[in-house]
Amino acid sequence: MSSFKIFDIAGSGLSAQSVRLNTVASNLANADSVSGDPATVYKARHPVFEAVRAALGAPKSDAAVQVRGIVENNAPPTTRYEPGNPSADANGNVYVPNVNAVEEMVDMISASRAYQNNVEVMNTSKDLLLATLKLGQ
Amino acid sequence: MPINLDAYLGVHADALKVSSQRMELLATNLANADTPNFKARDIDFREALAAAATPNSAAQLNTTQPNHLAADAAGADAASLKYRVPLAPSLDGNTVDVQLEQAAFADNAVRFQATLTFLSGRLRTLMTAITGQ
Numbered sequence: 001m002s003s004f005k006i007f008d009i010a011g012s013g014l015s016a017q018s019v020r021l022n023t024v025a026s027n028l029a030n031a032d033s034v035s036g037d038p039a040t041v042y043k044a045r046h047p048v049f050e051a052v053r054a055a056l057g058a059p060k061s062d063a064a065v066q067v068r069g070i071v072e073n074n075a076p077p078t079t080r081y082e083p084g085n086p087s088a089d090a091n092g093n094v095y096v097p098n099v100n101a102v103e104e105m106v107d108m109i110s111a112s113r114a115y116q117n118n119v120e121v122m123n124t125s126k127d128l129l130l131a132t133l134k135l136g137q
Numbered sequence: 138m139p140i141n142l143d144a145y146l147g148v149h150a151d152a153l154k155v156s157s158q159r160m161e162l163l164a165t166n167l168a169n170a171d172t173p174n175f176k177a178r179d180i181d182f183r184e185a186l187a188a189a190a191t192p193n194s195a196a197q198l199n200t201t202q203p204n205h206l207a208a209d210a211a212g213a214d215a216a217s218l219k220y221r222v223p224l225a226p227s228l229d230g231n232t233v234d235v236q237l238e239q240a241a242f243a244d245n246a247v248r249f250q251a252t253l254t255f256l257s258g259r260l261r262t263l264m265t266a267i268t269g270q
Contacts, residue, residue: 006164013168020171049172063175065168114170117235121164124246128160131253132153136260
């Protein structure tokens with residue numbers, strides 16, 4: 001029965017949102033990873049989502065979601081004067097990643113809600129499918 | 138007199154099919170709630186049900202070669218598949234309103250349950266008639 005595709009669709013949503021949660025975790029964990037070189041300092045990462053195009057001849061109504069790629073934020077890192085830091089450059093500056101902790105927290109809440117939505121879709125359709133299997137009993 | 142099971146189950150068998158299609162579509166909308174440029178879609182239930190009740194109304198094309206495309210590639214419900222008009226469009230071109238989709242999904246789940254109840258009532262009636270108890 002075609003309803004089993006719901007599990008693929010909601011499952012793709014789950015994995016996409018968990019990639020998003022992973023990038024948030026990575027950004028927050030590296031929020032203070034300073035570097036002496038502005039080129040090598042950690043940059044905030046964000047996933048880009050994309051709807052999966054249906055194959056030729058397949059029904060075009062349903063589309064799962066996939067992560068198209070991870071983009072790095074190109075905003076310049078913050079410069080901080082810390083001559084005592086072992087990784088400071090010749091001028092005594094260290095470069096702090098361009099991670100915005102508030103933005104990341106909001107992103108995390110959004111991703112977690114979207115994840116819960118997909119779980120709910122899966123649970124509801126599972127219940128309905130099981131009820132369909134019990135038809136006539 | 139032979140009984141026509143399709144006619145006996147009536148509109149409910151078609152309704153179950155359309156309901157499950159709609160459930161899939163709403164799951165798609167919810168899964169793509171954060172996809173840039175994704176346009177939310179929904180089924181016009183009345184139209185889809187009418188189309189499902191009158192099979193083979195669309196023109197059929199012969200496929201004589203393996204690389205011919207099937208005429209029903211777009212699905213029987215292509216006409217009733219419609220884009221949602223966004224209430225508050227977002228900058229990234231996404232038109233999914235999560236609350237609206239959740240409400241529609243809950244509504245569709247209840248309708249699905251109702252259809253199942255009708256169907257199992259019909260089947261139970263039939264069983265009573267067969268066993269005579």
